[in-house]
Amino acid sequence: MSFQSEGDKNIDGTDDLHRFVLKFRPTIIIIQAIFGLVFVALRIWPLAALFMLVAILHFYMMRWDDRHANQLVNSSPWMWVLYLLQLLFSVVLIGPAPGFQYYMIATIPALFSSTQWPLSAKIFQTIVIALFYIACDVILTTWTPIYPLPLHTAELLRNVNIIGTCATTAVVSYMLSCTVKQAEQRLKSLAATDALTGLLNRRRMTESIEKEYAHTRRVFRPLALIICDIDRFKSINDRYGHDGGDRVLREVGKLFRSLRDYDSVARWGGEEFIVLLPDADLGIAMNVAERLRTGVAESVIAINDTPVPVTMTFGVAQIHPGETWQSALARADQALYRGKEGGRNRVVLSS
Known part of the structure; x- marks a missing residue:
């Protein structure tokens, strides 16, 4: 029969970017934990602690969201700042050669898909990302890392991070496209159904x-x-x-x-x-x-x-x-x- 239930057409004001983060959070936990273990192996303890701490933070937030499904809080803005500081800290400690700063590229598609941030804020954040890269290429090239890495290790990490950045950007773009399709389906359902009964209008x-x-x-x-x-x-x-x-x-x-x-x-x-x-x-x-x-x-x-x-x-x-x-x-x-x-x-x- 041609009708949609009320649950199928539920559309609220929750940011689509936050919905995406909820879906992507297990992957973020795994990536953060893996890099944490890498830095343990390299004996770079501050970065090991930082990446493990971020993984634990995401795990705690995932458990909280599971238990409070109706009380989701949009964490995307301050998580973006956390990632920026995390990657900046990584560059300061081991230098820009390993390429951890590349991951900020993956935040741009999600950033511009946000429905809560104004355009001015998105442009500002994009400028911050650009300045971050310029600083890595101009200022930090002469910076002596606190934990210098052997050349082959830095090159290996850079290649891994290039692949990881491309993969992350692809996954982010794909999941955001799925979010757009789901939103379109909800809108079509809303336009076709009676809000009270769930029957056709x-x-x-x-x-x-x-x-x-x-x-x-x-x-x-x-x-x-x-x-x-x-x-x-x-x-x-x-x-x-x-x-x-x-x-x-x-x-x-x-x-x-x-x-x-x-x-x-x-x-x-x-x-x-x-x-x-x-x-x-x-x-x-x-x-x-x-x-x-x-x-x-x-x-x-x-x-x-x-x-x-x-x-x-x-x-x-x-x-x-x-x-x-x-x-x-x-x-x-x-x-x-x-x-x-x-x-x-x-x-x-x-x-």
């Missing part, structure tokens, strides 16, 4: 009917429409408030999801719903409507622990050859109106 349902109607005319298949609404919904709102009415709408939406996968159901407006049934004649549509009517009438919907009886009235129409779908829907709506006049909680076929 009126605009998306109209598109589905137009598409199915055109296909039906080409292949001469039956097509039926059902329009229905909740009986005495105003009295539910008056008695239990709009929150109570919203709960009823959500529960009805859940019940309507039991239809066939290729059927479509939408919240048409207010307490009114519409069902599109491809390959369904009047008899099949009648059975579907009756099953939905019975399901709603027999359901137990509680508001503030109080069971609330809910019923619905249905109007059913099959689109006749040469008839527009708007005309068939109007006939179904007239049948619904007759059902209301006849006592509600019933299925009425269009004439």
Whole structure:
């Protein structure tokens, strides 16, 4: 069936960059720990302690995020500063030849994908990165490292860091592209669904009917429409408030999801719903409507622990050859109106 659940369209204000960091954090922990062990082997204890400390910090943050999934704090800004200081410290201790400063390149794609940082801040940070590289090439070339490395060791580390920087930048770019695709999918889902029930909204349902109607005319298949609404919904709102009415709408939406996968159901407006049934004649549509009517009438919907009886009235129409779908829907709506006049909680076929 053509609908999306509310969970599928959850879009909040959390920065996409922070979401990316959460996904990438295990990899960051492994990289930091490996370099920490490398510096232990080289007996460069300050860098060994620093890289291990950053790995432990990321591990702690990952555990905290797992335990407080609803209280995520955007750590990206100050983590960027931490990386800059870490790499600057590395260059000061062992010189620029090993190439640890290259990793700042990998932060640029993530930096410009951030939705929370203003453009001026992104430009400023890019300038800081550029100045960092200029300093490494101009100023620090004459700097005597506190822990000088043998030439072959520095060259080996530089080659490893070049490969690591390229790999990290590629992974960052790929994961950010995945984040963009996920955001696009959430936006498309939001544009197509009703926020309260998770069913299709009126605009998306109209598109589905137009598409199915055109296909039906080409292949001469039956097509039926059902329009229905909740009986005495105003009295539910008056008695239990709009929150109570919203709960009823959500529960009805859940019940309507039991239809066939290729059927479509939408919240048409207010307490009114519409069902599109491809390959369904009047008899099949009648059975579907009756099953939905019975399901709603027999359901137990509680508001503030109080069971609330809910019923619905249905109007059913099959689109006749040469008839527009708007005309068939109007006939179904007239049948619904007759059902209301006849006592509600019933299925009425269009004439």
